[in-house]
Amino acid sequence: MAHNQRVKIALVGNPNSGKTSLFNHLTGLHQKVGNFPGITTEKKTGICTLSDKHTAIIIDLPGTYSMYPNTIDEEIVTEILLSPHSQDYPDKLVVVIDASNIKRNFFLLSQMYDLNFPIIVALNMLDEADEKGILVETAKLESYLQVPVVCINARLGKGLEEMKKKLIALPPKKEQYFWETRTLWEGALERIKSEYPNTFLSHYHILQLIHHPSLLQKQSNEIQTSLQQVIKKYTINTEELRETETLERYKKIEQLLNRVVKKEESKSSIRSSKSFWLDKILTHTIWGYLIFFIVLFLIFQSLFAWSEPLMNLIDNGFSYVNGYLEKTLPNSDITRLFTEGIIPGITGIVIFIPQIMFLFGFIVLLEETGYMARVVFLMDKIMKQFGMSGRSIVPLISGVACAIPAIMSTRNIESTKERIITIIVTPLMSCSARLPVYTVLIGLAVPHQTLFGFFNMRGIVLMGMYLLGFVFALLSGLLMKIVLKTREKGVFIMEFPHYRIPFFKNVLYTIFEKVKTFILEAGKIILAVSIILWILASYSPDDLGKIETEIREKNPHLSEEVLQTKIAAYTLEHSYAGYLGKTIEPLIKPIGYDWKIGIALITSFAAREVFVGTISTIYHVGNVEQEYSTIQKRLANEVNHVSGEKVFTRATCFSLLVFYAFAMQCMSTLAIVYKETNGWKWPLIQLLYMTLLAYISAFITFQIFS
Amino acid sequence: MHTIADLKKGEGGKIIGFLKKERQNTLLELGFIPGALVNVTLIAPLGDPICIEIEGYTISIRKEDAHNILIEPL
Numbered sequence: 001m002a003h004n005q006r007v008k009i010a011l012v013g014n015p016n017s018g019k020t021s022l023f024n025h026l027t028g029l030h031q032k033v034g035n036f037p038g039i040t041t042e043k044k045t046g047i048c049t050l051s052d053k054h055t056a057i058i059i060d061l062p063g064t065y066s067m068y069p070n071t072i073d074e075e076i077v078t079e080i081l082l083s084p085h086s087q088d089y090p091d092k093l094v095v096v097i098d099a100s101n102i103k104r105n106f107f108l109l110s111q112m113y114d115l116n117f118p119i120i121v122a123l124n125m126l127d128e129a130d131e132k133g134i135l136v137e138t139a140k141l142e143s144y145l146q147v148p149v150v151c152i153n154a155r156l157g158k159g160l161e162e163m164k165k166k167l168i169a170l171p172p173k174k175e176q177y178f179w180e181t182r183t184l185w186e187g188a189l190e191r192i193k194s195e196y197p198n199t200f201l202s203h204y205h206i207l208q209l210i211h212h213p214s215l216l217q218k219q220s221n222e223i224q225t226s227l228q229q230v231i232k233k234y235t236i237n238t239e240e241l242r243e244t245e246t247l248e249r250y251k252k253i254e255q256l257l258n259r260v261v262k263k264e265e266s267k268s269s270i271r272s273s274k275s276f277w278l279d280k281i282l283t284h285t286i287w288g289y290l291i292f293f294i295v296l297f298l299i300f301q302s303l304f305a306w307s308e309p310l311m312n313l314i315d316n317g318f319s320y321v322n323g324y325l326e327k328t329l330p331n332s333d334i335t336r337l338f339t340e341g342i343i344p345g346i347t348g349i350v351i352f353i354p355q356i357m358f359l360f361g362f363i364v365l366l367e368e369t370g371y372m373a374r375v376v377f378l379m380d381k382i383m384k385q386f387g388m389s390g391r392s393i394v395p396l397i398s399g400v401a402c403a404i405p406a407i408m409s410t411r412n413i414e415s416t417k418e419r420i421i422t423i424i425v426t427p428l429m430s431c432s433a434r435l436p437v438y439t440v441l442i443g444l445a446v447p448h449q450t451l452f453g454f455f456n457m458r459g460i461v462l463m464g465m466y467l468l469g470f471v472f473a474l475l476s477g478l479l480m481k482i483v484l485k486t487r488e489k490g491v492f493i494m495e496f497p498h499y500r501i502p503f504f505k506n507v508l509y510t511i512f513e514k515v516k517t518f519i520l521e522a523g524k525i526i527l528a529v530s531i532i533l534w535i536l537a538s539y540s541p542d543d544l545g546k547i548e549t550e551i552r553e554k555n556p557h558l559s560e561e562v563l564q565t566k567i568a569a570y571t572l573e574h575s576y577a578g579y580l581g582k583t584i585e586p587l588i589k590p591i592g593y594d595w596k597i598g599i600a601l602i603t604s605f606a607a608r609e610v611f612v613g614t615i616s617t618i619y620h621v622g623n624v625e626q627e628y629s630t631i632q633k634r635l636a637n638e639v640n641h642v643s644g645e646k647v648f649t650r651a652t653c654f655s656l657l658v659f660y661a662f663a664m665q666c667m668s669t670l671a672i673v674y675k676e677t678n679g680w681k682w683p684l685i686q687l688l689y690m691t692l693l694a695y696i697s698a699f700i701t702f703q704i705f706s
Numbered sequence: 707m708h709t710i711a712d713l714k715k716g717e718g719g720k721i722i723g724f725l726k727k728e729r730q731n732t733l734l735e736l737g738f739i740p741g742a743l744v745n746v747t748l749i750a751p752l753g754d755p756i757c758i759e760i761e762g763y764t765i766s767i768r769k770e771d772a773h774n775i776l777i778e779p780l
Binding site for chain 2: 065066068070100101103104107132134239242243246247250276279280283284285288289377378380381382491492493494495496
């Protein structure tokens with residue numbers, strides 16, 4: 001069925017069976033991650049060298065328990081395996097089996113087996129099986145199934161050479177089935193199969209089409225009619241059919257396992273295992289939550305502590321390069337495009353890398369050790385109240401560092417609705433980019449006093465801002481839970497994977513993959529918008545040269561440095577961005593802002609921290625980096641020329657604080673939401689919601705305090 | 707009428723059927739077959755989800771689905 005040169009091999013198996021580890025070992029860095037069309041599920045393909053002469057495309061299909069999908073991820077597997085014309089339709093299958101959960105894993109195997117692809121059974125997790133007293137007699141199994149059975153350790157990459165050899169030499173599968181359907185309905189399936197010999201590998205394939213009408217519709221009209229006639233003639237009820245199939249399969253599986261699996265009874269009780277004791281502690285009512293909060297605390301301390309020096313390094317590195325270019329290259333528009341638009345734009349992308357690296361490092365560690373599943377178990381009921389899943393707790397907390405990697409980590413949330421809600425509300429958590437904005441504004445609005453002698457007022461307000469973000473994230477989840485109607489039919493299922501020491505290579509592969517995705521996808525958009533904003537802020541419909549000359553003439557006594565800042569401020573005010581600010585002024589007046597703040601709102605749409613830089617420029621503060629006291633002094637004294645009143649009153653500051661807490665001032669986030677939801681619908685809804693929330697909250701705040 | 711949701715930690719039962727036929731098939735495929743033995747190993751602090759030992763492995767399900775599985779207590 002392959003139309004390209006390379007053989008396509010699909011990896012299938014239960015979730016947590018080790019498929020991904022196997023995939024990483026087989027494909028190394030030659031992986032490509034994308035989306036399946038129309039859905040948010042991730043598609044991973046890669047190239048694998050099977051031998052000197054053979055390479056193959058490996059597709060890592062989502063983990064699934066059955067051909068009858070419980071989640072959107074699982075639907076992909078069913079669809080691909082039943083669509084010979086799909087570009088992902090495999091030539092061969094490798095079914096990865098978690099030998100320590102062999103009975104349930106064999107259910108999927110039995111279905112895959114009946115589809116009649118050339119197939120290899122890869123027995124994984126044999127160590128854990130051994131601990132449970134399960135011993136598989138592979139030779140017997142192979143002789144019964146008549147397909148190759150290989151023993152692998154997917155985590156460490158053992159047994160793969162043998163598997164590759166068997167894959168190259170894999171012959172077509174014999175006609176042997178777990179669930180015999182050839183005689184069903186007086187041989188109707190057999191008849192259809194022989195009428196269309198090149199379309200169907202097996203009868204089970206045809207039967208599956210009865211269960212999936214949307215896939216049946218893609219077949220030819222003749223096939224559709226034939227099948228519909230069968231359904232009518234034998235009054236087939238798909239639910240009953242599915243029940244019959246399941247019970248039949250398990251009967252067969254039980255018989256098979258009795259012959260090929262030896263159980264050592266003394267080892268088999270769950271309760272005697274060490275991991276059970278660990279589970280009891282980690283999911284304990286008191287200890288469970290305590291340990292979790294300690295773990296979170298440690299992660300965040302490390303995240304901020306380790307990322308910051310690296311981010312400063314990147315920032316300084318790019319500044320240095322920028323400075324060098326400014327000095328050596330001729331002073332032209334192109335040069336300035338680079339030094340003020342593109343390079344800052346690239347910096348804005350690269351600067352997220354340390355956080356992404358560390359955050360994902362931690363998340364992968366938590367997942368690989370098996371701890372994450374226990375956390376989900378603890379948090380599920382609470383998060384469900386707010387429209388999310390137990391798995392949402394990680395993205396939410398990560399959002400305090402940065403929403404971008406947080407949103408990327410929502411892919412392991414099973415329910416689509418819960419995942420979308422998590423993606424939409426995560427940016428409401430106060431991320432680290434808001435910190436500079438909060439610091440300046442709190443400095444302006446809150447006096448340097450203590451409450452009861454030692455609680456720093458400013459510290460309290462800062463904590464309050466974080467709390468505000470968290471509360472509204474949860475409330476927004478609740479709102480969306482009520483409002484959104486997504487098709488939900490899934491049964492929530494969760495397994496406790498075995499505890500294990502994480503395999504370092506897997507951690508590195510995952511980090512590498514996330515960073516690569518981020519740079520390539522989100523990076524494109526961030527760069528484009530950076531350039532656009534630079535153009536808006538640097539160019540003017542007015543004659544800037546003339547204005548510069550005028551300023552110099554009028555102020556002959558000022559130093560060059562002060563002149564430069566005056567010119568810079570004037571340029572910004574009269575740039576396109578400046579005119580935009582004046583245009584939106586009537587909109588933002590009710591919430592306490594003038595057009596100068598308006599410009600800052602526009603420029604900080606790129607990234608929140610830009611607010612500080614823009615405000616500094618507008619208010620003639622000069623080349624200020626982290627000198628907040630200088631900014632604050634100037635801003636505190638800034639007076640509106642028309643009304644004679646202070647611009648940065650307490651009301652305005654609080655209004656700005658609330659605005660920045662809720663507004664979507666981060667195109668990087670929108671870019672990643674676009675990528676993760678495979679479309680513009682959700683980012684736009686998110687933008688609209690957050691903007692409205694920000695505006696209304698800022699309005700109320702302003703009215704209260706003025 | 708007993709369901710898995712009624713079991714306390716450490717208690718077990720034998721599956722005899724399902725309350726709501728519409729939600730049964732996924733659970734059947736996971737091995738929750740009439741005749742199988744189940745045992746509740748852990749219950750989350752707020753009562754939901756429930757971790758169940760069945761046929762030699764463990765799996766957690768939400769209480770609403772546990773309510774659906776009828777058992778004969780042991």
